[in-house]
Amino acid sequence: MxxxxxxxxxxxxxxxxxxxxxxxxxxxxxxxxxxxxxxxxxxxxxxxxxxxxxxxxxxxxxxxxxxxxxLTKEDLLTSQTTMINTSYSREESIKKVENFFNKKSIHVSDNMIVIKTSNWYGWNKTIVEFLSNGKKNLQLKVSSKPILPTTIFDFSENLKTIKNLERALGDSLVNE
Known part of the structure; x- marks a missing residue:
C-alpha cells in the first residue's frame, strides 16, 4: 500500500x-x-x-x-539504516565491503568505512560504522543515503545497498 x-x-x-x-x-x-x-x-x-x-x-x-x-514506509525512504551482527573480524569486514563495492571511492578510518558511489539512479554515500571493537562478532551500523539532499526518488538504490551488505556481512538485527 x-x-x-x-x-x-x-x-x-x-x-x-x-x-x-x-x-x-x-x-x-x-x-x-x-x-x-x-x-x-x-x-x-x-x-x-x-x-x-x-x-x-x-x-x-x-x-x-x-x-x-x-514494503514498509521506511523501505521507500531514500535514506536507509540498519544494524548488522557479523561473525567476521574487522579486517575481514573491511575486505568484504571493499569487494562488494568493487573499488569505488572507499575511505577507511579507525571506526568507519565511507563509500561514495554513482550510477544511473543517483549519487549515494554509504557509511559502515564499527560499534564494537572485538576481534570477532562485530556489531555494525550501516547507513546509505543520497549525496544530493534534494533527492526524492532513488528507485530503492539505497535499500538494495543495505540488503546486499546484510547478505555479505551477516544477519540483520534491526532495520531503522
Whole structure:
C-alpha cells in the first residue's frame, strides 16, 4: 500500500513541476491560456511521467525480491539504516565491503568505512560504522543515503545497498 501512496504523491509532484514549466512561459509572454487545459494537461503529463518512474521502481524492487505489498514506509525512504551482527573480524569486514563495492571511492578510518558511489539512479554515500571493537562478532551500523539532499526518488538504490551488505556481512538485527 505504501508503494501506491508514494506513486500517487509522485503524480502530483510531477504534475506541479510540469504545470510550472507550462505556466511560466505563458505568463512571461502574456499569452492567453485556458486554466482547464493547463490543469488537465499537467495532470496527464504528470501521470505519464509518474507511471514510467513507477514501472522502473517496481522492476527494481522485483529484482530485489521484495513484493510491493511487503514494503514498509521506511523501505521507500531514500535514506536507509540498519544494524548488522557479523561473525567476521574487522579486517575481514573491511575486505568484504571493499569487494562488494568493487573499488569505488572507499575511505577507511579507525571506526568507519565511507563509500561514495554513482550510477544511473543517483549519487549515494554509504557509511559502515564499527560499534564494537572485538576481534570477532562485530556489531555494525550501516547507513546509505543520497549525496544530493534534494533527492526524492532513488528507485530503492539505497535499500538494495543495505540488503546486499546484510547478505555479505551477516544477519540483520534491526532495520531503522
Amino acid at each position: 505504501e508503494f501506491y501512496k508514494k506513486q500517487l504523491k509522485s503524480i502530483f509532484l510531477w504534475a506541479s513541476i510540469i504545470a510550472t514549466a507550462q505556466l511560466v512561459p505563458s505568463l512571461i509572454s502574456n499569452e492567453w491560456f485556458s486554466w482547464q487545459f493547463y490543469v488537465f494537461g499537467s495532470l496527464i503529463m504528470g501521470s505519464c511521467v509518474a507511471l514510467v518512474l513507477s514501472v522502473i521502481h517496481y522492476y527494481r524492487l522485483k529484482r530485489l525480491k521484495i513484493g510491493i505489498n511487503d
